[in-house]
Amino acid sequence: xxxxxxxxxxxxxxxxxxxxxxxxxxxxxxxxxxxxxxxxxxxxxxxxxxxxxxxxxxxxxxxxxxxxxxxxxxxxxxxxxxxxxxxxxxxxxxxxxxxxxxxxxxxxxxxxxxxxxxxxxxxxxxxxxxxxxxxxxxxxxxxxxxxxxxxxxxxxxxxxxxx
Amino acid sequence: xxxxxxxxxxxxxxxxxxxxxxxxxxxxxxxxxxxxxxxxxxxxxxxxxxxxxxxxxxxxxxxxxxxxxxxxxxxxxxxxxxxxxxxxxxxxxxxxxxxxxxxxxxxxxxxxxxxxxxxxxxxxxxxxxxxxxxxxxxxxxxxxxxxxxxxxxxxxxxxxxxx
Numbered sequence: 001x002x003x004x005x006x007x008x009x010x011x012x013x014x015x016x017x018x019x020x021x022x023x024x025x026x027x028x029x030x031x032x033x034x035x036x037x038x039x040x041x042x043x044x045x046x047x048x049x050x051x052x053x054x055x056x057x058x059x060x061x062x063x064x065x066x067x068x069x070x071x072x073x074x075x076x077x078x079x080x081x082x083x084x085x086x087x088x089x090x091x092x093x094x095x096x097x098x099x100x101x102x103x104x105x106x107x108x109x110x111x112x113x114x115x116x117x118x119x120x121x122x123x124x125x126x127x128x129x130x131x132x133x134x135x136x137x138x139x140x141x142x143x144x145x146x147x148x149x150x151x152x153x154x155x156x157x158x159x160x161x162x163x
Numbered sequence: 164x165x166x167x168x169x170x171x172x173x174x175x176x177x178x179x180x181x182x183x184x185x186x187x188x189x190x191x192x193x194x195x196x197x198x199x200x201x202x203x204x205x206x207x208x209x210x211x212x213x214x215x216x217x218x219x220x221x222x223x224x225x226x227x228x229x230x231x232x233x234x235x236x237x238x239x240x241x242x243x244x245x246x247x248x249x250x251x252x253x254x255x256x257x258x259x260x261x262x263x264x265x266x267x268x269x270x271x272x273x274x275x276x277x278x279x280x281x282x283x284x285x286x287x288x289x290x291x292x293x294x295x296x297x298x299x300x301x302x303x304x305x306x307x308x309x310x311x312x313x314x315x316x317x318x319x320x321x322x323x324x325x326x
């Protein structure tokens with residue numbers, strides 16, 4: 001007998017991800033053509049919901065492999081957080097619904113090249129989990145000072161397996 | 164005799180680029196270690212200087228090749244514009260000093276993998292010029308309505324050659 005619970009990755013897709021934030025990607029026809037038609041602008045894809053001051057940082061993270069085991073999720077009461085991969089490598093996006101001050105069962109989304117995410121303000125999510133090195137991301141989030149982190153440790157770990 | 168003027172690419176480097184904006188990259192030790200030491204945060208790298216509402220869009224652009232010929236630059240009086248590559252391919256960043264309502268001679272910077280740029284508000288710059296397909300960028304800029312573009316056509320074209 002084991003206390004480990006299992007979840008399988010699912011492809012990152014805007015509708016399924018909508019309760020948690022927005023998928024940032026160029027899908028379908030662009031909203032505008034610019035630069036004499038050479039460039040398509042897919043406009044205003046993320047809901048930046050930041051209490052005070054937004055900024056852009058770069059995160060460089062060690063990668064993880066599947067099966068990936070975790071028991072920690074976190075959330076940020078003062079702002080959304082956009083993760084914009086600077087490579088074409090996939091990464092895992094782990095999120096969980098809120099059950100009223102604690103998270104429910106998590107979901108694990110697997111990105112495709114060209115997909116970023118904006119995780120909504122106060123949405124439970126796992127730490128950054130690239131699946132290849134270098135795990136390099138531009139991050140648009142709150143850059144003001146002061147605490148902005150709530151953590152939750154599940155009573156038993158979860159294991160993420162390929163979908 | 165030709166009216167074409169030539170400029171050579173130079174590697175994108177923070178000091179040389181400082182008059183025009185910020186280089187967004189993970190260099191040196193991170194400002195903070197997060198996620199139990201697995202991830203370095205290079206914090207607050209861009210000066211987001213946007214008059215009203217910032218947002219995140221995705222640009223998908225045709226690539227260009229060297230020698231690259233252009234005569235148009237533009238600027239945005241109401242906001243800075245961050246270009247965050249979603250691939251590891253290099254791109255050209257063409258900028259020019261302001262001579263008082265018109266640009267001076269342009270410069271052409273060549274990025275390395277993992278480098279983005281934030282082009283300052285009202286800084287003259289060329290259109291997006293990826294050097295490989297897909298030219299895919301997350302862009303943090305002004306997403307409010309209303310005009311925000313000033314263009315300048317040089318009296319003779321410039322040709323960008325490898326540095």
